[in-house]
Amino acid sequence: MTGSSYSELLRLTAPEIVVALTGILVLVLDLSFLRRASLALRFRSAAVAASSGCILALAMLEGFSAPGGLPAGMLVVNPLTQLVQIALLVLAILVFLLTDSARFTTHVGEYFALILFATTAMLLLVSTQNLLIIFITIEFLSLSLYILTGFDKESPQSAEAGLKYFLFGGMSAGILLFGMSLLYGLSGSLVLGSIAAAVQDSPADPLLTLAIVMVLTGLGFKIAAAPFHMWAPEVYQGAPTLSASLVASSSKVASFFALFVIFYLGLMGAVGSAAWGHYSAGWAPVIAIVAVISMVWGNLAAIAQTSVRRLIAYSAIGHAGYMLIALVVHTGQSLIALVYYVVTYALATVGVFGVLSALESEKVDSIADFRGLGKRAPGLSFCLLIFLLSLAGIPPLAGFFGKFYVFVSALNVADRSGLLWLVMLALAMSVVSFYYYLRVLKQAYVSEPATGTVHIQVPAITRIALWATAALVVILGCLPDLLLSRIAAAVSAIR
Amino acid sequence: MLAWTIYLSFLGAVAVTLTPTTRPVIARFLALLTTLAGLGLAIVAVAQNRSGQLITIVRTPWIPALGIEYHLAADGISLVLVLLTGIAAVAGVLFSWNIERRVKDFFALYLVLIGAVYGVFLSFDLFELFVFYEIAIIPKYFLIAIWGSTRREYAAMKLVLYSFAGSALVLAGMVAAYVVSGERTLSLETLAHFPFPVHFQMWAFPLVFVGFAVLAGMWPFHTWAPTGHAAAPTAASMLLAGVVMKLGAYGCLRVAMMLFPRGLDPWGFHVLAFGSWQQVFAVLAVIGIVYGASIALVQKDLKFVVGYSSVSHMGFVLLGLMTLNQVGLSGAVYQMFSHGIIAGLLFAVVGRMVYDRTHTRDLGELSRIPLARLIPFAAVTFVLAFMASIGLPGFSGFIAELEVLIGTWRAFPWMTWIAGLGILIGIAFSWRALQATFFGEPATAKVPEEEMPPISVPERLGAYLLLASTIVLGLYPRLLMDLILPGLNGPLFEQLRQGGWR
Numbered sequence: 001m002t003g004s005s006y007s008e009l010l011r012l013t014a015p016e017i018v019v020a021l022t023g024i025l026v027l028v029l030d031l032s033f034l035r036r037a038s039l040a041l042r043f044r045s046a047a048v049a050a051s052s053g054c055i056l057a058l059a060m061l062e063g064f065s066a067p068g069g070l071p072a073g074m075l076v077v078n079p080l081t082q083l084v085q086i087a088l089l090v091l092a093i094l095v096f097l098l099t100d101s102a103r104f105t106t107h108v109g110e111y112f113a114l115i116l117f118a119t120t121a122m123l124l125l126v127s128t129q130n131l132l133i134i135f136i137t138i139e140f141l142s143l144s145l146y147i148l149t150g151f152d153k154e155s156p157q158s159a160e161a162g163l164k165y166f167l168f169g170g171m172s173a174g175i176l177l178f179g180m181s182l183l184y185g186l187s188g189s190l191v192l193g194s195i196a197a198a199v200q201d202s203p204a205d206p207l208l209t210l211a212i213v214m215v216l217t218g219l220g221f222k223i224a225a226a227p228f229h230m231w232a233p234e235v236y237q238g239a240p241t242l243s244a245s246l247v248a249s250s251s252k253v254a255s256f257f258a259l260f261v262i263f264y265l266g267l268m269g270a271v272g273s274a275a276w277g278h279y280s281a282g283w284a285p286v287i288a289i290v291a292v293i294s295m296v297w298g299n300l301a302a303i304a305q306t307s308v309r310r311l312i313a314y315s316a317i318g319h320a321g322y323m324l325i326a327l328v329v330h331t332g333q334s335l336i337a338l339v340y341y342v343v344t345y346a347l348a349t350v351g352v353f354g355v356l357s358a359l360e361s362e363k364v365d366s367i368a369d370f371r372g373l374g375k376r377a378p379g380l381s382f383c384l385l386i387f388l389l390s391l392a393g394i395p396p397l398a399g400f401f402g403k404f405y406v407f408v409s410a411l412n413v414a415d416r417s418g419l420l421w422l423v424m425l426a427l428a429m430s431v432v433s434f435y436y437y438l439r440v441l442k443q444a445y446v447s448e449p450a451t452g453t454v455h456i457q458v459p460a461i462t463r464i465a466l467w468a469t470a471a472l473v474v475i476l477g478c479l480p481d482l483l484l485s486r487i488a489a490a491v492s493a494i495r
Numbered sequence: 496m497l498a499w500t501i502y503l504s505f506l507g508a509v510a511v512t513l514t515p516t517t518r519p520v521i522a523r524f525l526a527l528l529t530t531l532a533g534l535g536l537a538i539v540a541v542a543q544n545r546s547g548q549l550i551t552i553v554r555t556p557w558i559p560a561l562g563i564e565y566h567l568a569a570d571g572i573s574l575v576l577v578l579l580t581g582i583a584a585v586a587g588v589l590f591s592w593n594i595e596r597r598v599k600d601f602f603a604l605y606l607v608l609i610g611a612v613y614g615v616f617l618s619f620d621l622f623e624l625f626v627f628y629e630i631a632i633i634p635k636y637f638l639i640a641i642w643g644s645t646r647r648e649y650a651a652m653k654l655v656l657y658s659f660a661g662s663a664l665v666l667a668g669m670v671a672a673y674v675v676s677g678e679r680t681l682s683l684e685t686l687a688h689f690p691f692p693v694h695f696q697m698w699a700f701p702l703v704f705v706g707f708a709v710l711a712g713m714w715p716f717h718t719w720a721p722t723g724h725a726a727a728p729t730a731a732s733m734l735l736a737g738v739v740m741k742l743g744a745y746g747c748l749r750v751a752m753m754l755f756p757r758g759l760d761p762w763g764f765h766v767l768a769f770g771s772w773q774q775v776f777a778v779l780a781v782i783g784i785v786y787g788a789s790i791a792l793v794q795k796d797l798k799f800v801v802g803y804s805s806v807s808h809m810g811f812v813l814l815g816l817m818t819l820n821q822v823g824l825s826g827a828v829y830q831m832f833s834h835g836i837i838a839g840l841l842f843a844v845v846g847r848m849v850y851d852r853t854h855t856r857d858l859g860e861l862s863r864i865p866l867a868r869l870i871p872f873a874a875v876t877f878v879l880a881f882m883a884s885i886g887l888p889g890f891s892g893f894i895a896e897l898e899v900l901i902g903t904w905r906a907f908p909w910m911t912w913i914a915g916l917g918i919l920i921g922i923a924f925s926w927r928a929l930q931a932t933f934f935g936e937p938a939t940a941k942v943p944e945e946e947m948p949p950i951s952v953p954e955r956l957g958a959y960l961l962l963a964s965t966i967v968l969g970l971y972p973r974l975l976m977d978l979i980l981p982g983l984n985g986p987l988f989e990q991l992r993q994g995g996w997r
Contacts, residue, residue: 389633394629394630394632394633395625395626395629395630396626396630400626400629404622404666404670405561407666407667407670408561408670408673408674411670411671411674412674417671420667420671423667423670424667427663427664427666427667428660428663430663431656431659431660431663434655434656434659435652435656438636438652438655442640442648442652445637445640445641446637446640446641446648479558480558480560481557481558481559481560484558484560485559485560488560
C-alpha cells in the first residue's frame with residue numbers, strides 16, 4: 001500500500017475512527033476522573049460523551065465524506081453505505097439516551113465502550129465487500145455483543161443468555177467461515193465482485209450449494225431467522241435491556257445489509273427462483289424456505305409467550321422472515337424496501353426496549369405486569385402503543401409502509417404473481433402478529449391497574465428520547481418519502 | 496371544505512384528551528360540537544352538490560416515489576355515506592351522554608373512529624383509503640374492550656381480527672392492482688379506467704370483495720358482527736352497525752366492483768351449479784338474509800336480536816350490489832344509508848334506553864317488566880324503529896328493500912322469493928322482540944317506578960334526529976336518489992356498466 005492510500009484509509013474510516021476513539025475516551029474518563037462519582041453521574045456523563053462521539057461521526061458522514069474505496073473491496077464507501085451508517089449511529093444515540101434509567105452495573109465505562117466498539121464493527125461491516133473483512137467485522141461485533149449480553153453479573157439469566165449466545169455464535173461463526181472458505185476455493189478471490197464472476201461460470205456446482213447454505217446459516221444466526229433463532233428469546237429476556245435493544249436493532253440493520261450485499265453482489269449467478277410453479281435451484285428458494293419457517297414459527301410461537309421480551313424476540317424472528325422476502329426478490333426496489341423496513345423496524349424495537357428499560361425498576365417481565373400501564377404512565381404506554389402498532393403494521397405508522405413496500409417489490413418482478421404465495425403467507429402471519437401485540441396493549445389499556453400501584457416516574461432524558469423515537473415512527477409512516485427518497489437516490493447512485 | 500370533516504374529527508379527538516378529567520361535561524360538549532360540525536359540513540356539501548357529480552377536494556402528491564397521492568374527492572355515493580356518518584356520529588354522542596368511566600378516552604377514541612370513517616368515504620386514492628380503513632380498526636377494539644358488556648374482550652378481539660384479516664386480503668389485492676397496472680398510481684380515477692387483464696380480475700375481484708365483505712357482515716364471515724355489536728357500548732354498536740359495516744359494503748362497490756368489474760363475468764364453466772362470482776356472492780347474500788333473520792328469531796338476548804337483524808339487512812346491501820343493474824345498485828346504496836339510521840336507532844333503544852335502565856337484555860326478564868308504561872317514549876321509538884326495519888312504506892327501509900328486490904327480480908328471479916321469505920322472518924322476529932320487551936306479561940317481579948330514570952333530553956334529541964331521517968327519506972327518496980344515480984352513472988363506473996351491467 002502506498003502512502004496516499006493510507007490517507008485515503010484515514011479519510012474513509014474517519015467516522016469509525018471517531019466512534020472507536022470515543023470508546024477509549026469513555027473508558028479513560030470513567031476510570032480516571034469519575035472513579036468516585038455517583039453511579040448516576042457516571043452513567044449520565046458516559047452517555048453524554050458516547051452520544052457526542054456518535055454525533056460527531058454523524059456530522060462527518062453527513063458533512064464531508066465523499067464516496068470512495070480501497071482496493072480488493074476492503075472498504076467501499078458509497079451513498080447507500082453512508083445512509084445505513086447514519087441509521088446505525090442514530091440508533092446508537094437513541095440507545096445511549098435510553099440508558100438513563102439503567103443502573104445494573106458499576107462498570108460503566110466498559111459497558112459504554114463495548115457499545116461503541118460494537119457500533120464501530122457495524123459501521124465497518126456495512127462498508128465492505130471483502131469476505132475476510134466481513135468475517136472479521138462480524139466476529140468483532142459478535143464478541144462485543146456476547147460480553148454486553150452477559151454484562152449483568154448479578155443476574156444468572158444474563159450469564160446464561162451470554163453463554164448461550166456465545167456458544168451458538170461461535171458455532172455459526174465456524175460454519176460461516178467454512179462457507180466463506182469454500183467460496184474462496186471456488187473463485188480464488190475474497191472480493192464479492194470476482195466471486196460473482198466465478199459463480200456466473202459454474203452456477204450448478206454442488207460445492208457452491210454447500211457454500212451458500214453455510215453462509216446463510218452463519219448469517220441467519222445473526223439476523224435470528226428460524227431455524228437459527230434459538231438464542232434470541234434467551235438473549236432478549238436475559239440480557240440487560242440496553243444490550244438487548246442493541247442486539248435487536250442496529251445489529252439487525254447491519255447484518256441484514258451485509259446479507260443482502262453478499263448474496264446480491266457475490267452470488268447473483270446462482271440465484272435460482274422461488275416463484276410458484278417456476279422453481280429453479282439456487283439461493284432464492286433456500287432463503288424463501290428460511291423466510292417461511294421464520295414467519296410461521298416466529299409468529300405462532302409468539303402467541304404462546306407470557307414474557308414480553310420473549311414475545312418481542314419471537315416477533316423479531318417473524319419480522320426477519322418478512323425482511324428475507326426482500327432478499328428473495330433481489331431487485332433494486334427490494335433493496336430500497338429492505339433498508340426502509342429494517343431501519344423503521346429497528347426504530348420501533350429500540351422504542352419498545354426503551355419502554356422496557358424505563359420500567360426496569362418495576363421488574364416488569366410478563367405481559368400481566370403491564371396491566372393498567374395506561375393509567376400508571378400514560379405517556380410511556382402511548383409510546384408503547386405507537387411502537388407495537390408499528391411493528392404490527394398498522395397505518396399510518398412506519399411499519400405499515402415498510403411491509404407495503406416489501407410486498408410491492410415482491411410482486412413487481414417480471415413474473416407478476418410468482419411470489420404472490422409468499423406475500424399471502426406474510427399477510428396471513430401479520431394478522432396473527434396483530435393478535436399478540438394487541439394482547440400486550442390490552443393489558444396496558446383495558447385492564448385496571450392492580451391495587452396499591454403508583455404512578456411510574458420516567459427520567460426526563462428517557463422520556464424525550466422515547467417521544468422522539470415515537471415521533472420518528474409516526475413521521476416516517478405519514479411521510480415515508482423523507483427516508484424513501486434518500487434511500488432511492490442512494491441505491492440509484494450505486495447502480 | 497368537506498375535508499374538514501376528517502381533520503375536525505381528529506383535532507376534536509386531540510382536544511378532548513386535553514380537557515380536564517374532573518369536568519367530563521366539557522369532553523361531552525366538545526365531542527358533540529365536533530360531530531355537529533361534521534354533520535353541518537356534510538349537509539352543506541350535499542346542498543351544494545345536488546348533481547352528485549364527482550368533486551375533487553384535495554389532490555396533492557403524497558409519496559412521489561410510488562406515485563401515491565393524497566386525494567380527497569366525493570361523488571354522490573360518497574356524499575350519501577358522509578351524510579350518514581354525520582348523522583350517526585351526532586346520534587352516537589347523544590346516546591353516550593351517560594358514560595361516566597374514562598369519559599375523555601371514550602370520546603377521543605370515538606372521534607378517531609369517526610374521522611377515519613369520513614376518511615374512507617372521501618378517499619380517492621386506494622392507498623389512502625386503505626390507511627383510513629385500518630386506522631378505524633384500533634379504536635373499535637378499545638371502545639368495545641374497555642366500555643363493553645357481554646364477553647367484551649373476546650368480542651373485541653374477534654372483531655378486530657376479522658377486520659384485520661379482511662384488510663389483509665384487500666392489501667394483497669391492492670398491491671397486485673398497483674403492480675399489474677404498471678401505472679405507478681393508486682388513484683381510483685385512473686385505475687377505474689385501466690383495463691386489467693380478465694384473468695387477473697377473476698382472482699383479484701373475489702379477493703378484494705371478500706376482504707371488504709367481511710366487514711359488511713357477509714355470511715359466513717359475519718360472526719364477528721353479532722358478538723361485537725352485543726358487547727359494544729351503545730354508541731359503538733350504533734357506529735359499528737350503522738357506519739362501520741358500510742365501510743365494508745362501500746369498499747365492495749368502490750374498490751372491488753369498480754376496479755375489477757370483469758371479475759363478475761361468467762367463468763365459462765360451472766362448479767356446484769355456480770357460473771360466476773356474481774352468483775356465488777348473490778347466494779351468500781341471500782343466505783345471510785334468511786340466516787340472520789332466522790337466528791334473530793330464536794335469540795334470548797335483545798341485543799343479539801338486533802345484531803343478527805343487521806346481518807340480515809346487510810345481506811340486502813350485498814344482494815343489491817350483485818344484481819348489477821341500476822335499480823339494484825342504487826337500492827343497495829340506499830339500504831346502506833337506511834340501515835345505518837335504523838340500526839343506530841335500534842341499538843340506541845336497546846342499549847341506552849332499555850339496558851342502561853333495566854340492566855338486563857334477556858327477553859324473558861324484560862317481558863316481566865312493564866316497560867311500555869315505565870318508559871313510553873322508548874316503546875314508541877322502538878315500535879317506529881321496527882316498522883322502519885321491516886320495511887313498511889313511509890320509512891326509508893321500504894324504498895331500499897323494494898329497489899333491491901326489483902333489481903333481484905331482474906337478475907335472479909328465484910332469489911327474490913327467498914329474500915322475500917327473509918323479510919317475512921324479519922317481521923316475525925321484530926314482532927317477537929317488541930312483544931317481549933315492551934308489551935310483555937303483567938309484572939310479577941315488579942320494579943319500583945322511581946328506580947327507572949326518565950328518558951333524558953339527549954336521548955330524545957338523538958331519537959328525533961334518527962327518526963326524522965328515516966321518515967324524511969322514506970317519504971322523499973329523491974333527496975338521496977338524485978345523488979346516488981349520477982354517482983352510479985358517472986365515468987368511474989363506466990367499466991362496470993360496460994361489463995357486467997345488465
